[in-house]
Amino acid sequence: MTASTPLSTPGATLSYEQSGVNYDLIDPLKVTAQRAAASTAVHLAVHGFTEVAASRGESAYVVDVGPFYLASIVECLGSKALVADEMFTLTGKSYYDSIAQDTIAMAINDLITVGATPLVVQAYWAAGGSEWFADAQRSQALVAGWKRACDVCQVAWGGGETPALAGIVADGRIDLAASCTGLINPKSRLSVGDKLGVGDVIVLLASSGIHANGLSLARKLVERLPNGYLTEVSPGLTYGDALLAPTVLYSPVTEALYSAGITPHYCANITGHGWRKLLRHPAEHRYRIHTVPVVTPVLKFIQQQANQDDREAYSTLNMGAGFAIFVKPEDAQRTVDVARAQGVEALIAGQIEAGPKELLIEPLNIRFGNDDLQLR
Amino acid sequence: MTASTPLSTPGATLSYEQSGVNYDLIDPLKVTAQRAAASTAVHLAVHGFTEVAASRGESAYVVDVGPFYLASIVECLGSKALVADEMFTLTGKSYYDSIAQDTIAMAINDLITVGATPLVVQAYWAAGGSEWFADAQRSQALVAGWKRACDVCQVAWGGGETPALAGIVADGRIDLAASCTGLINPKSRLSVGDKLGVGDVIVLLASSGIHANGLSLARKLVERLPNGYLTEVSPGLTYGDALLAPTVLYSPVTEALYSAGITPHYCANITGHGWRKLLRHPAEHRYRIHTVPVVTPVLKFIQQQANQDDREAYSTLNMGAGFAIFVKPEDAQRTVDVARAQGVEALIAGQIEAGPKELLIEPLNIRFGNDDLQLR
Numbered sequence: 244m245t246a247s248t249p250l251s252t253p254g255a256t257l258s259y260e261q262s263g264v265n266y267d268l269i270d271p272l273k274v275t276a277q278r279a280a281a282s283t284a285v286h287l288a289v290h291g292f293t294e295v296a297a298s299r300g301e302s303a304y305v306v307d308v309g310p311f312y313l314a315s316i317v318e319c320l321g322s323k324a325l326v327a328d329e330m331f332t333l334t335g336k337s338y339y340d341s342i343a344q345d346t347i348a349m350a351i352n353d354l355i356t357v358g359a360t361p362l363v364v365q366a367y368w369a370a371g372g373s374e375w376f377a378d379a380q381r382s383q384a385l386v387a388g389w390k391r392a393c394d395v396c397q398v399a400w401g402g403g404e405t406p407a408l409a410g411i412v413a414d415g416r417i418d419l420a421a422s423c424t425g426l427i428n429p430k431s432r433l434s435v436g437d438k439l440g441v442g443d444v445i446v447l448l449a450s451s452g453i454h455a456n457g458l459s460l461a462r463k464l465v466e467r468l469p470n471g472y473l474t475e476v477s478p479g480l481t482y483g484d485a486l487l488a489p490t491v492l493y494s495p496v497t498e499a500l501y502s503a504g505i506t507p508h509y510c511a512n513i514t515g516h517g518w519r520k521l522l523r524h525p526a527e528h529r530y531r532i533h534t535v536p537v538v539t540p541v542l543k544f545i546q547q548q549a550n551q552d553d554r555e556a557y558s559t560l561n562m563g564a565g566f567a568i569f570v571k572p573e574d575a576q577r578t579v580d581v582a583r584a585q586g587v588e589a590l591i592a593g594q595i596e597a598g599p600k601e602l603l604i605e606p607l608n609i610r611f612g613n614d615d616l617q618l619r
Numbered sequence: 620m621t622a623s624t625p626l627s628t629p630g631a632t633l634s635y636e637q638s639g640v641n642y643d644l645i646d647p648l649k650v651t652a653q654r655a656a657a658s659t660a661v662h663l664a665v666h667g668f669t670e671v672a673a674s675r676g677e678s679a680y681v682v683d684v685g686p687f688y689l690a691s692i693v694e695c696l697g698s699k700a701l702v703a704d705e706m707f708t709l710t711g712k713s714y715y716d717s718i719a720q721d722t723i724a725m726a727i728n729d730l731i732t733v734g735a736t737p738l739v740v741q742a743y744w745a746a747g748g749s750e751w752f753a754d755a756q757r758s759q760a761l762v763a764g765w766k767r768a769c770d771v772c773q774v775a776w777g778g779g780e781t782p783a784l785a786g787i788v789a790d791g792r793i794d795l796a797a798s799c800t801g802l803i804n805p806k807s808r809l810s811v812g813d814k815l816g817v818g819d820v821i822v823l824l825a826s827s828g829i830h831a832n833g834l835s836l837a838r839k840l841v842e843r844l845p846n847g848y849l850t851e852v853s854p855g856l857t858y859g860d861a862l863l864a865p866t867v868l869y870s871p872v873t874e875a876l877y878s879a880g881i882t883p884h885y886c887a888n889i890t891g892h893g894w895r896k897l898l899r900h901p902a903e904h905r906y907r908i909h910t911v912p913v914v915t916p917v918l919k920f921i922q923q924q925a926n927q928d929d930r931e932a933y934s935t936l937n938m939g940a941g942f943a944i945f946v947k948p949e950d951a952q953r954t955v956d957v958a959r960a961q962g963v964e965a966l967i968a969g970q971i972e973a974g975p976k977e978l979l980i981e982p983l984n985i986r987f988g989n990d991d992l993q994l995r
Contacts, residue, residue: 265749269781272752275759276742279766280776289773290736290802304777306739308802310686317693317741317798319782360666363682365693366652367743369794373641376648383651390655397665400656401680404796405645406695411792418745418787420780422693422798426666426684 257463257549258559297435300525302353302512305427305435312427314359317367318349320419322458323487328416329465329472330483337381341489342419343388345455348490349514350421351396352566355497356510358432359425361396366403367420371412376405388489396494398423432501436509436524443508443595444575445521445530448496449588450565452488452541456514457560461486464548476544485541493566495585500568503581509569518557519616521567521602529598535606536563536590553607558615569595633839633925634935673811676901678729678888681803681811688803690735693743694725696795698834699863704792705841705848706859713757717865718795719764721831724866725890726797727772728942731873732886734808735801737772742779743796747788752781764865772870774799808877812885812900819884819971820951821897821906824872825964826941828864828917832890833936837862840924852920861917869942871961876944879957885945894933895992897943897978905974911982912939912966929983934991945971 277300284294287306295312298305303316323345327338351361366389376382393400412418427433453461465482468474472483493512500507511523521530538546542563546556556562570578575591582589600613653676660670663682671688674681679692699721703714727737742765752758769776788794803809829837841858844850848859869888876883887896897906914922918939922932932938946954951967958965969981976989 265783268749268753269783271755272758272762273781276762276765276779276781279762280742280778283766283769283774283776286769286773287738287775290738292738294775299778304739304741304775306775306777308687308738311684313689313738313800313802315691315739315741315777315798315800317743317780317796319743319745319780319784321782322784322787325786362663362666362668362684362689363680363691365680365691365798366656367693367695367796367798369695369796373644377644379647382648386648386652386655389652390659393659393662397662398659399663399670399680399682400659401682401691402656402675403652404693404695405649405652406697407641407645408695408698408794410701411698411789411794413787413789416787418784418794420693420743420745420796422691422741422743424689424691424800426689 256551257460258555295433295435297437298357301435302356303359305357305433312430312433314354314357314427315424316350316354317420317422318353320346320349321455322462323455324417324419325462326458326483326486330487333472333483337384338487339381339384340388341487343385344392344489344492346419346421347389347392347396348492349455350423352493352512354423354425355494356434356512358427358434360428360498361398361423361425361494363401363424364393364398365401365422367422368403368405369408369412369418371414371416372409373407375415375417392492395492432506434507434509436526438508439524439526439569439595441528441595441597442572443569444572444591445532445593446568446570446575446578446589447536447564447592448493448566448568448582449536450539450561450563451491452539453486454490454514454561454565460549460559461545464545467548477540482541482544491565491587493587496582496587499581499585500578503577505570505574505578505581507568507570511567513561513564513566516616517559517561518602518604519611522600522611522613522616527600529596530593530602531596532593532602532604534590534592535604538563554609557604557607557609558611632927633836634931671809671811673813674733677811678732679735681733681809688806688809690730690733690803691800692726692730693796693798694729696722696725697831698838699831700793700795701838702834702859702862706863709848709859713760714863715757715760716764717863719761720768720865720868722795722797723765723768723772724868725831726799728869728888730799730801731870732888734803734810736804736874737774737799737801737870739777739800740769740774741777741798743798744779744781745784745788745794747790747792748785749783751791751793768868771868808882810883810885812902814884815900815902815945815971817904817971817973818948819945820948820967821908821969822944822946822951822954822965823912823940823968824869824942824944824958825912826915826937826939827867828915829862830866830890830937830941836925836935837921840921843924853916858917858920867941867963869963872958872963875957875961876954879953881946881950881954881957883944883946887943889937889940889942892992893935893937894978894980895987898976898987898989898992903976905972906969906978907972908969908978908980910966910968911980914939930985933980933983933985934987
C-alpha cells in the first residue's frame with residue numbers, strides 16, 4: 244500500500260506495526276533493561292541461591308532455591324479490555340468475566356512454559372478513577388471470572404491492588420495485569436530447553452480465538468467493518484463476541500502431563516509475534532511443521548479483512564495454536580491424548596531437525612528465520 | 620468548609636477524600652474480591668501446600684511450601700509519576716530514577732512485613748504509547764533507578780512487561796508497578812503477628828518524605844501555591860523536589876535485624892491511611908505512642924497548606940515514620956541501633972498495652988479506634 248492509502252480502506256493490507264505499537268521505539272529500552280536486570284542476578288548468592296541463567300529471556304524467571312525452583316512473572320492483559328468496553332456499549336453485556344480469565348491466562352500460560360506449577364496469582368486492577376469499581380455488574384463479573392480462572396488452574400488468589408489512577412489510566416478504563424508465582428517441583432520438571440533436541444516432536448494446543456495478542460490490529464480493523472463489532476464472523480457470532488472468547492488456560496494440561504509422567508523438553512506460549520514464538524529457544528534447530536491446526540474463524544476473518552498473506556498472519560496471530568509443547572517422539576501421541584482429556588484440542592504438528600535456526604510451515608510454504616524473531 | 624468553597628482557596632481544609640480517591644466506591648469491590656480470593660486457598664492442598672491464613676489481609680500473601688514460606692505481592696506506584704512529569708516540564712530534569720525506587724519500595728516494603736527476604740522483582744511499566752519509551756533520558760533513568768534499588772535490596776530483577784497501552788494508559792503517562800517474590804527462611808522469621816503481645820515495643824523507622832502515599836492530596840494542593848511545585852518548602856528545596864525524594868527501602872534493615880538475631884513480632888508499612896496502619900493487626904491491643912519522630916518538612920508543609928489538624932494529618936500521611944517494627948522490649952534499643960547502622964534513623968516510639976484496640980498518640984492527644992481502619 245502507499246502511504247496515502249487510509250488504513251480503513253477495504254482491501255488495503257493492515258500489518259501489526261500499522262495498528263499502533265511501534266517496537267522500534269520500545270526495543271532500545273528493553274535491551275538496556277534486560278542487561279541491567281541480568282546484572283542483578285549476583286544478589287541471589289547473598290541469600291544462598293542462584294538464578295537459572297537459561298531462564299533469562301524465557302517467559303518466566305527461575306531461581307534455584309534448593310529443594311525446588313521458584314518461578315515468577317508479571318503479565319499485562321494489553322488492550323483487549325477496550326473491546327469489552329465497546330461491546331458493553333453495543334450490547335449492555337459485561338464481558339469482564341472473560342477479560343479476567345484472559346488476564347490470568349497471560350501470566351499462567353507464560354509461567355508454565357518453564358515447567359512450573361502455578362501456586363499464587365496476584366491481581367493488578369488499576370482503574371482510571373474510583374467510579375470504575377462502582378459499576379457493580381462489571382466489578383462482580385471481574386471478580387467472578389478471576390476466581391473461576393483460579394479454580395480452573397488450582398491456584399490461590401493471594402490478593403492484589405485496586406488503585407484508582409485518575410490522570411494515569413484513561414478515564415473509564417482499567418489497566419489489568421496479573422503476577423504469578425509457582426514452583427518447579429520436582430526440579431526435574433524444569434523445561435528451559437536444555438534437553439530440546441533433534442527428533443523432538445512439536446505438539447500444538449488449540450487456541451480459542453485471538454486470545455489477548457493482536458488486539459491492536461483487531462481493533463483497528465473495526466474501522467473498515469460496516470457493522471463494526473456487530474459484524475458476523477460466522478452465522479450468529481459477532482466479531483466482538485468472537486474476539487472476546489476467553490484465552491485458554493493451559494496449566495491443567497501441563498499439570499496432567501506431569502501426572503502422566505511426561506516432561507516436556509520445552510514449551511512456547513504463542514502470543515505476540517504469532518508462530519515466530521516457536522523459534523523462541525536460542526538453540527540452532529530447524530522446526531519443520533507438517534500439519535497446521537484449523538484456523539479459528541475469527542482469525543481467518545481478521546486475516547481476510549486485513550488482507551494479510553499467510554506469512555504476515557502467522558507472524559502476528561496464533562492462527563489456531565495457542566501453546567506449543569516439545570516432547571520426545573515416544574511421548575507425542577500421549578501428549579495429545581492428555582490434552583484432549585483436559586478438553587483442549589491438540590495435534591502433532593511437526594518435529595525438530597538438525598539445521599540452521601528456522602521455522603518451516605510446509606503446508607503454507609512459509610519460512611521464518613532467526614532474524615524474524617529477536618527477543619533477546 | 621462549605622460545599623461552595625473551592626478547594627484551591629488558601630485556608631480551606633483539604634482532606635484526602637477531597638483530593639480524588641473515593642474509597643466508598645472501591646471498598647465494596649474489595650470486600651467481594653477478598654472473599655473470593657480467600658475461597659481459592661483450598662487449591663494449594665492439591666499441590667501439597669497450605670496458605671498461612673493469618674497472612675490474608677496482611678501486606679503480603681504467604682504460603683507454606685514445606686522447607687520455607689513463600690511470600691508474594693504486586694504493588695502499584697500510584698500517582699507520584701504525575702509529579703515527576705510536572706517537574707520535568709518545569710526543570711527539564713528526569714526524576715524517573717527516584718520514581719523507579721518508589722515503585723520497588725512499594726512492593727519490597729510490603730513484602731518484608733511478613734518476615735520475607737525479597738528475592739525477585741518483576742517490572743510492570745505500562746506506557747500510554749510506544750513514544751514514552753523513546754525518550755532516552757527518561758527511559759535510562761527508569762532503568763538505572765530500578766537497578767540501583769534492586770542492588771540496595773539485593774534482589775534479582777527477573778524481567779517484566781513494557782506494554783504500550785494507548786487508549787488505556789493516558790497519553791504521555793506511564794503506569795508503574797512491581798511484583799515481588801520472597802522466602803521466609805528459616806520459617807521462624809514469619810511475622811504475621813501471632814507473637815504480638817502486651818509489652819512489645821514499637822520502633823519507628825524514619826521516612827524520607829511523603830513516600831508514595833498521599834500524592835493525590837499533595838498534587839491537589841499545588842492549585843493553591845502561587846509558585847506551584849517550585850514553591851520553596853525550606854530554603855533551596857522546592858515542593859516538587861521534596862515530594863520526589865525517593866521512598867526509603869527498608870529491606871536492608873529487616874535483613875540486618877535477622878543477622879543480629881532479632882525477629883520482629885510484627886511489622887507495618889506506613890502507607891495509605893497513615894498512622895492508622897499501626898492498627899493493622901486484628902488483635903485487640905492498645906498501642907500507646909509516647910514519642911513521635913520529627914515531621915519531614917514537606918509533610919509539615921502539606922499539613923499547613925491543607926489546613927489539616929494533627930488527627931487528619933496522621934490519619935493520611937506518614938508524618939516522618941515510614942515503617943513500624945514491633946519487638947520484644949529487650950530487642951528495642953538494638954533494633955534502633957541496627958537500623959541506624961543501615962543509615963535509617965529510628966526511635967523507640969511506644970509500646971503495646973492490654974486494652975481495647977486503639978492507637979494513642981499521646982504527644983499530640985490523638986486517638987484512633989478500630990473503626991478508623993477497616994482493611995479486612
